Amino acid sequence: MKVNITALFGLLCTIISTGVLANNNSILVEGLSHCMHVSNDQERLACFDKLSEKNLAPLSTTSVPEVKEVKEVVAAVENTELAEAKRIDDFAKETLKKPKEEIEGITATVSGLKKLIRGQWVIDLENGQRWQQTDTTILKLAVGDRINLEKGSFGSVYLFKEGLNRNIRVKRLK
Template sequence: MAALIVATPCAAQDQNEGERASVLADALAKCPAIAADAERLACFDRTSAALLAAREAGNLVFVDREGMRTAKRAVFGFSLPKIKLFGDGRSDRAEPEVREIDSVLASVRQAGNGIYLLALADESQWQTTEARTGFFPKAGKPVKIEAGLLGSYSASIDGKRAIKVKRIR
């Protein structure tokens, strides 16, 4: 089972929590190489106790691959700073970036001037950024939102021509 250890910031710590998580993971990885049984067991005990204490304090969170996929989907469409929360993307084991989502329109509201607010079944909310004649989205229709160039997004509702959108919630 693959897991991601996420460090949460703690202002009282001198050492960056991300670095601390990496140090603990590295220490745990070295334990099996210790030849003497007592020393190896002590290494596992010491390192696992430190990891569990950090988790109990809320400084570390363990997330499996499915949790990473869910989190990536949940933030799809938001402008986020470049952080290594989901890895650096260079590893063969890294989860690929989410480039599109498929959902269903839960509700549609007109915002005026041909602009619509689209609520998806996953509770995300999007707003069209361009007015289009003959565009009348309806709740219950399938929607695909795809990432475009330079942080843009487009939504295709019921397989029809895509319209530019932005995530608002």
């Protein structure tokens, strides 16, 4: 888009300068041909100086306000582009909610144990929580053991006994 703005600015400046130069072109050509035929160097230089003062002064005064207008147009286009970019950036941004700060695991002490028919544990903790084993992995537990509960993938929770490198999968009952 910046290339388009630059091209538009260049085209506008060319059109403006061509129109101004077309009006002064015939006067300038006549003056140049007159000054070229002057034989004395000092007089020729003075002729060219007079010609440049007459023709270049109007060019500089008429070009400045038009360039300011072009700059205003370019600034307006850039503001529009920024607004469009912001709208694009905000698209569906409400779905990117920041996740709440959740703890990844807890440490607790076993206060009660019960073994089910299939050999799975129901574990009571000192903090009042009750957990049930969901897999068939064997893990020796006793009342008073320190355990760690950590979150796994897809909402699973794993129970680790401190000092062992084994875990069981559990779900919370209470």
